[in-house]
Amino acid sequence: MQLLKDRILSDGKYLGNGILKVDGFINHQVDPVLMDACGKELAECFKDSGATRVLTAEISGIAPAIMAARYLNLPVVYARKTKPVTMPNTVYLTIAPSHTKGRMVELIVSPEYLPRGEKVLIIDDFLASGETILGLVRLVEAAGCELVGVGTLIEKTFEKGRTMLEQFNVPVVSLAMISAMNEDGTIAFLDD
Amino acid sequence: MQLLKDRILSDGKYLGNGILKVDGFINHQVDPVLMDACGKELAECFKDSGATRVLTAEISGIAPAIMAARYLNLPVVYARKTKPVTMPNTVYLTIAPSHTKGRMVELIVSPEYLPRGEKVLIIDDFLASGETILGLVRLVEAAGCELVGVGTLIEKTFEKGRTMLEQFNVPVVSLAMISAMNEDGTIAFLDD
Numbered sequence: 001m002q003l004l005k006d007r008i009l010s011d012g013k014y015l016g017n018g019i020l021k022v023d024g025f026i027n028h029q030v031d032p033v034l035m036d037a038c039g040k041e042l043a044e045c046f047k048d049s050g051a052t053r054v055l056t057a058e059i060s061g062i063a064p065a066i067m068a069a070r071y072l073n074l075p076v077v078y079a080r081k082t083k084p085v086t087m088p089n090t091v092y093l094t095i096a097p098s099h100t101k102g103r104m105v106e107l108i109v110s111p112e113y114l115p116r117g118e119k120v121l122i123i124d125d126f127l128a129s130g131e132t133i134l135g136l137v138r139l140v141e142a143a144g145c146e147l148v149g150v151g152t153l154i155e156k157t158f159e160k161g162r163t164m165l166e167q168f169n170v171p172v173v174s175l176a177m178i179s180a181m182n183e184d185g186t187i188a189f190l191d192d
Numbered sequence: 193m194q195l196l197k198d199r200i201l202s203d204g205k206y207l208g209n210g211i212l213k214v215d216g217f218i219n220h221q222v223d224p225v226l227m228d229a230c231g232k233e234l235a236e237c238f239k240d241s242g243a244t245r246v247l248t249a250e251i252s253g254i255a256p257a258i259m260a261a262r263y264l265n266l267p268v269v270y271a272r273k274t275k276p277v278t279m280p281n282t283v284y285l286t287i288a289p290s291h292t293k294g295r296m297v298e299l300i301v302s303p304e305y306l307p308r309g310e311k312v313l314i315i316d317d318f319l320a321s322g323e324t325i326l327g328l329v330r331l332v333e334a335a336g337c338e339l340v341g342v343g344t345l346i347e348k349t350f351e352k353g354r355t356m357l358e359q360f361n362v363p364v365v366s367l368a369m370i371s372a373m374n375e376d377g378t379i380a381f382l383d384d
Binding site for chain 1: 214220222225251261269274278304
């Protein structure tokens, strides 16, 4: 998606150590018009997926997921990283490593909002190592639901997360596929 | 806003201890169509506020804030509760008590996204005691910005947060104003 790639080039910044700073338009300051356009594009990609529900992870998955879900007219569920007092005592919980936090995080979903038999589209901001998305897939499986697709804003193809997802045999769509982030700060896309 | 009040009555649940469970449509599962309608309504209320930026707090403020900001065509900044590696070392930080977490939480904004002189509209999911919103106002003041309004989805008028905000002399709008949550589970609105 050219709009997103252009924005990454103009406002993204490679900080080294595989960390791409996109907090000027995705995960601290958010450009809602860009997110809306990305959500519309992801919704178009998955309009025939049969999805009945969108699943994401707090925090930075919420903006793209809610925008895509609005176009698909589906509820969004975001996995919580801490269990709030409003959640029942028995939940679906998995742990996944967080690279930006440097530790394991919990991903928690209430069974109320992931009932058996739902067809689930996972939307997140990044596909990097795929660990967070694999965690979400484990929640989908624990709930007896079916994964029908995975959509993300930005994929770092060199972190091989896509390979980890092949086993599920569902469409995996990323709106911007970064093939290299170089020490001189330049960013290259797969399809350029 | 009748649509939101109807949804609170049909899907909200009073859990006791002042806790209203709305995680079926606002803060775990999200109804993006409802959030879009709420965002549109808040945007209409503040269209003449002169706001140049929307500020909210992660996590559950993100959905209403991004929808309102989309209609206002403004960037959203969400205060983080932990400092990610992508944030600079020097930030605006305040602490505020969280009732649902039962402890103090940090609210952190990067100076990059709250430059001096901005006119800030705060949007959040709840106005209860007002502590989180007061924390956001302190960040606005620390940044040398001007508060121009506060908009929330649900106000619990009996927790008196509105009184705390009177000192700022800006419009405070809540789309559903709950005046009582009773032990028998019934919920009453201020204007019914």
